Amino acid sequence: MRTRHFVETYQKHVALSDSPATWSWVAIFIIALLAFPFLASTYLLAMVTSVGIMVVGAIGLNILTGSTGLISLGQAGFLASGCYTTGLLITDYGWPPELALPAAGVVSALLSLLVGIPSLRLKGLYLAITTMAFSFIVTHFLLYAESITHGPYGVRIEDLNFLGLDLADQVQLYLFVLAVAILTALAALNILRTRVGRAFNAIRDHDIAARVMGISLTRYKLFAFAISSFMVGIAGGLMAFQFRFINVDIFNVLLSIEALAVIIVGGLGSVAGAILGSFFIILLPEATREVLDFLPDSISSALSIYIYEIRGLMTGLTIIIMLRIKPQGLVGLWRDVKRYWTHWPLSK
Amino acid sequence: MDLFLNFVASGLVIGSIYGIIAVAFAIVFKTTGVLNFAQGEVMMLVTYTSWSLGTELSLPFYALIPVSIIGAALIGIVIERIFIRPMIGQPVFSIVMVTIGLAVFLRSMIVMIWGPDAAPFDAAIKDEIIEIGPVVLFSEQLYAILLFFVISGVVFLFFRFSRVGIAMRATAMDETAALLMGVDVRKISSLAWAISAVVSGLGGIAFALMFSRAPDLWFEGLRSFPATILGGLDSPLGSGFGGLIIGVIGALSEGYIGQGLKEISGFFVIIIVLMIRPYGLFGDKELERV
Secondary structure, three states, X not given: OOOOOOOOOHXXXXXXXXXXXXXXXXXXXXXXXXXXXXXXXXXXXXXXXXXXXXXXXXXXXXXXXXXXXXOOOOHHHHHHHHHHHHHHHHHOOOOOHHHHHXXXXXXXXXXXXXXXXXXXXXXHHHHHHHHHHHHHHHHHHHHHOHHHXXXXXXXXXXXXXXXXXXXXXXXXXXXXXXXXXXXXXXHHHHHHOOHHHHHHHHHHHOHHHHHHOOOOHHHHHHHHXXXXXXXXXXXXXXXXXXXXXXXXXXXXXXXXXXXXXXXXXXXXXXXXXXXXXXXXXXXXXXHHHHHHHHOOHHHHHHHHOOHHHHHXXXXXXXXXHHHHHOOOHHHHHHHHHHHHHXXXXXXX | OHHHHHHHHHHHHHHHXXXXXXXXXXXXXXXXXXXXXXXXHHHHHHHHHHHHHHHHOXXXXXXXXXXXXXXXXXXXXXXXXXXXXXXXXXXXXXHHHHHHHHHHHHHHHHHHHHOOOOEOOOOOOOOOEEEEOOEEEEHHHHHHHHHHHHHHHHHHHHHHHOHHHHHHHHHHHOHHHHHHOOOOHHHHHHHHHHHHHHHHHHXXXXXXXXXXXXXXXXXXXXXXXXXXXXXXXXXXXXXXXHHHHHHHHHHHHHHHOOOOHHHHHHHXXXXXXXXXXXXXOOOOOOOOOO
């Protein structure tokens, strides 16, 4: 039985993880993801591409809500601004996608500073509502500022060439999204274990105490907003790449709520949680559909009209059940399982 | 000037609906410290139930209202018991997230039960035209404004003078002390949910009488947030009048500035208000001890 884990060298201290087991699991996971497009159907591939995009956004939200404790109900707004920035820069202004994607992150980050400044005085629920207000204002602008955003007609991106990759191709898009998701995860893991990340956690746990210890609330809250929204904006840009037809309709309140559901189900404040949660939330409606197929035809066809409602029902129930039985999310569940096995037979 | 007065009147009409829902938000927040994101959905559930009672059992309107009030109270109590009570002791963030989950859940459930189509809510008191000077209103619009004032008055008197209302304020102020004084704190929470379900349900019925019983009714709940914020989350009366202000601002900006502003002018207003007074116009400033 392992009693304790001792870190003995400096290298081990600064390593992202000093456990060979973790590294080998990550390696297996990444190899599986790389092999995935050659095994799976196009439908599944598109779905896992969506998971990848959601991972990028969820990691961003998790930095803001999970690590810093600033609740945001306006993710749809940040996603929409990123998505439209990329789409419009490519179509109307002829920017190359290589520049339009980072621009999405930058625009979202700048907008988040606009929301962030009033948020310095706000706490908890008031902040959640301000961010929600922000997302309504963004979608309103997108819908009514027709001369800039094409309003209700949407934006169509014809072809996409990113550093020689043809992103209209499913497999290449998938690999590209995978690369961005891995980069985002690495960035977040590194941010969260540095001074900045610990400052975020301190603000979440008690902001006045954090301030007393010399953490500038203004700087770090705004920084959390900016980093988080940069990632969410990138996720929005990736959405533009995936759909290639952008419409304001998908950026509704349900999307913001689903984003929160992802990090609650996965585990607040953890990168692995954002990844697990994204898989869970996207694959859940699919799993439901599979289950529905087993039901007698009369019932399943009656239910199939309500596929959107069933999705909402499942999202809502998942949030409620998860908070009730396992507030630490899937990551917490995983930790419990691990502890059980390492301590067996002494585990209780 | 006539146009202006009519804009103000229509703003007051929709504002009184916002106000009623905002009062419901504030009641739950004041007593339990939880912002109920599912308020719009609770309202929707009450309205749909009452619509079914009205059309399918064809209850006359004056019988329908008492039955709806009882039904709404039951709905509030049941929701509190199933979803909120087990979360007692958890951080407020978790409970608020449960209400968000509940909102999505109820919304989908309602559409699955009643279907996605809108239906008119008919009652005998509808469709008379009433002229007050240059302002023309339908009778149901006037009743909505009246309902707002009645509800505000009753809620004010209830919290100010009734024994239960005082117990609720005591619980809000200091739960432990209230418990030691013999207040049944658990009952207070379910009572708050019942009252807020009744209040918002009446608002929903008034709204459905003016427009229709439709699956996007829940959105009125979100639109009432600015009202609650403007008035202060912990002040039922302030929230109510916040609703009137938001309604009038919405109608005027829609009328004079641009189309579509009715929906979002409120959100502009609260962002500005929160920058100046982070606890709403009439809310209590929160002092924090470290």
